[in-house]
């Protein structure tokens with residue numbers, strides 16, 4: 001009693017001390033026990049991971065420090081979302097004379113020279129294994145089992161929902177079956193007029209750039225969005241407005257935000273990201289992106305209700321097959337629409353195996369399927385439209401921009417392309433036919449070489465649900481690993497491509513391709529989850545690029561050594577794609 005009165009604070013203090021003491025004496029062992037349990041439960045993964053070669057890491061964080069840096073000044077992302085992208089870079093690090101990379105990609109590429117075929121890194125508790133041997137890549141990509149995407153793809157969720165790129169399991173299989181036939185060559189052939197008209201539109205727009213240095217990516221990007229809307233979505237030109245450009249810019253900025261979340265580890269957890277200004281910018285960008293998607297679907301639905309069918313894929317069967325007599329075979333021997341002709345996927349099914357009902361452009365078919373039953377809901381259609389618009393746009397814009405830049409740099413190679421085009425078209429300014437595209441053998445080699453050196457999708461990731469024994473060695477990659485297929489590195493292996501950093505279209509001469517492993521050239525991935533737009537991209541690119549080169553000669557002040565490669569989600573050049581053009585013979589409408 002006396003003690004209470006005289007020393008109340010002391011007693012309270014004692015009580016506090018003892019409860020704090022009890023709390024900590026329980027907490028610490030709890031943590032230790034949890035840690036031991038966690039380690040034991042991961043024993044299998046850790047034991048197998050230990051055998052995989054890779055750089056030494058620090059306790060707990062592993063190699064995370066290698067992946068936190070980015071030289072990108074991203075402050076522009078916090079400004080007006082409608083302004084054109086502007087990125088400022090500091091001191092890019094040089095890897096070799098010909099390549100310079102920024103940020104995360106630099107470190108990964110550096111390791112690929114030390115570890116050659118397989119390399120393990122730890123990002124905190126997360127195990128990543130990079131595969132760079134075509135035999136191992138085949139094992140993963142050809143499998144129906146290892147089809148789950150890496151967890152990093154989840155950053156796409158607010159944008160693409162459960163679209164084809166990230167969905168998995170039954171949903172992915174069901175939707176892939178529905179979507180793949182809409183990119184069958186027979187449907188694509190009906191887009192040829194639209195590809196021609198839009199390519200001529202680009203030539204027209206480029207007139208104002210004659211004599212200037214300009215970023216061709218802006219034009220490629222806008223044209224790609226317009227073409228996708230007109231072809232796959234079946235939305236006529238007259239109903240499009242400046243939203244195409246706005247959309248293209250919003251997509252580019254969204255990619256930058258996703259890239260940021262990959263490189264800045266603290267932005268990965270959704271709850272932290274949602275507290276940042278980037279999250280607010282993302283919300284605004286998604287309003288623009290989803291705004292266009294919704295508009296497109298609404299317009300299409302109303303057209304269908306009114307009985308208006310804009311899509312050119314509804315052209316009569318005779319017209320569509322008129323040119324199909326020209327064999328669907330490969331243009332460049334050994335290759336078929338951007339991949340080794342030895343590889344087959346669901347885009348390579350025979351014409352006759354695509355039922356009459358399944359012929360149709362992408363959005364038509366999606367809406368039709370929704371009307372006819374519960375195969376796909378409205379929300380799922382929106383997710384797929386967003387996916388196709390993203391995958392179909394940024395990739396081809398990057399590929400065509402790299403191609404034009406390379407033509408500007410390698411004048412001798414451009415001479416050969418122009419000579420080939422002059423042989424095909426002579427003095428005529430007629431549109432490109434499907435048969436013409438089969439004659440563009442040298443142009444196609446240049447395109448393949450562009451995709452080899454600068455694959456728009458530089459890496460592909462899969463999450464392993466079970467252990468995988470590699471084909472190239474006795475190593476076993478444990479379940480729970482994120483396997484990263486290093487397309488960029490595989491395409492630059494000097495044992496597969498001699499002088500891999502030199503742009504040489506002859507790398508795709510038949511005698512060079514015959515003995516190459518099928519999986520040593522995979523710009524469109526391969527196997528069951530290959531790019532569904534591979535044939536679309538190849539056909540469109542050949543029409544677009546040949547029309548531009550029939551009209552203009554390309555020049556560049558820069559060399560390839562000046563490229564600052566930025567491996568966003570899509571491979572780009574940090575400085576943009578500056579070129580100059582001089583008119584040859586203008587092919588316009």
Ligand code: HEM
Pocket residue numbers: 164165166176232387388391392393395396399455456457459460461522523524525528529530531532533534536537
């Ligand atoms: C040069 C152009 C293109 C390149 C290099 C390219 C490359 C790729 C690659 C590498 C993948 C696999 C990605 C992964 O597994 O993470 C992919 C998937 C995909 N691509 Fe493309 N793509 C191009 C154009 C297109 C076009 C034009 C479209 C649509 C019109 C398209 C639609 C898709 C879709 C929907 C997927 C997901 C397929 C699935 O998971 O089942 N792509 N693309």
